[in-house]
Amino acid sequence: MLGLSDDSVLEAFEKDEIANPSSRNIYPDRTIYQSRPIDRPKAIGLPVLSDFGLARFEGGNSDDDIQPEIYRAPEVLLDMDWSYSADIWNIGAMIWDIFYDKHLFDAYDPITNKLSNKYHISEMAAYLGPPPQRFLEKSETSWKYFDRSGRLITGIDLTDKLSLEAREEWFDGEKKEQFLNFIRSMLRWDLNDRLTAHELLDDPWLNDYKL
Numbered sequence: 001m002l003g004l005s006d007d008s009v010l011e012a013f014e015k016d017e018i019a020n021p022s023s024r025n026i027y028p029d030r031t032i033y034q035s036r037p038i039d040r041p042k043a044i045g046l047p048v049l050s051d052f053g054l055a056r057f058e059g060g061n062s063d064d065d066i067q068p069e070i071y072r073a074p075e076v077l078l079d080m081d082w083s084y085s086a087d088i089w090n091i092g093a094m095i096w097d098i099f100y101d102k103h104l105f106d107a108y109d110p111i112t113n114k115l116s117n118k119y120h121i122s123e124m125a126a127y128l129g130p131p132p133q134r135f136l137e138k139s140e141t142s143w144k145y146f147d148r149s150g151r152l153i154t155g156i157d158l159t160d161k162l163s164l165e166a167r168e169e170w171f172d173g174e175k176k177e178q179f180l181n182f183i184r185s186m187l188r189w190d191l192n193d194r195l196t197a198h199e200l201l202d203d204p205w206l207n208d209y210k211l
Contacts, residue, residue, distance in 0.1 A: 009039045069115050070107045074124060074131070074189050077117050078139040085191035088200075092186030099170065118154045121145050124189070126158035131189040178205035 016036065023034040066076055066086065073089035075082045096104040105123050109116035122145075125131070130150045136142040147153050164180050171179050182205040185195040200206065 013038050070103055070105050070120075072107075072120070073191065074121070074135075075139075075191050077121055078136075078145075079141045080139045083191060085194050085196075088186045088194045088197065089191075091200075092183050095186075096183060100167075104167070118145065119156055122152060122154045122156035122158050123162060125152045126162035127164055128184075128187060128189060135190040175205070175208075178208070182206060 013036065022036050025032045066082065067073065067090060071090045071093050073082060073086040076086060093104050104127075105120060107115055107120040107123070109119040130152070131142075131146065133150050136146055136150060145152065145154050164183065165176075168176055168180060170176075182200075182203050185200065185203065188194045195203075
């Protein structure tokens with residue numbers, strides 16, 4: 001599923017539907033419309049839903065690599081056991097991408113122009129601060145990126161370059177604070193600290209935008 005940066009095709013689609021309504025079957029509880037072709041847009045936005053081939057069944061291995069690279073949760077990058085909470089991380093990262101039409105995490109080392117766990121984790125540290133010690137102790141590979149005190153040792157310090165506050169450009173005042181709190185409730189190092197899907201439904205920012 002791709003985003004649309006050119007919505008002119010939707011206007012044409014709407015006009016066609018008004019001029020020549022689609023065939024339909026009307027039932028007491030629903031209406032089923034015949035599909036109508038849509039023109040190819042001039043420009044396609046970022047993928048919104050993708051890589052279902054990386055999905056996993058419940059009860060399978062819970063320590064292998066999952067998720068598209070730029071959306072990988074910290075526990076995946078650090079070779080830890082993961083669970084449903086990894087999807088909550090995905091939601092937080094994708095909401096940001098949808099709002100701003102650009103990725104929150106790049107995950108590409110600008111020097112080598114290759115995907116880099118080291119760079120990706122350095123981005124996370126810049127946005128979220130240092131990870132809790134109890135979180136690092138669950139990983140057998142955290143020593144590659146952090147010392148015993150939790151200090152980043154990747155040699156890539158992005159603290160002065162990246163922050164959620166600086167990158168958030170849509171909201172002001174209380175709305176900005178609410179939005180960032182909403183994002184931070186999903187983007188947390190420890191999967192056990194992230195809000196559940198049910199808890200997110202009660203978030204103040206999200207409820208302000210309910211239809």
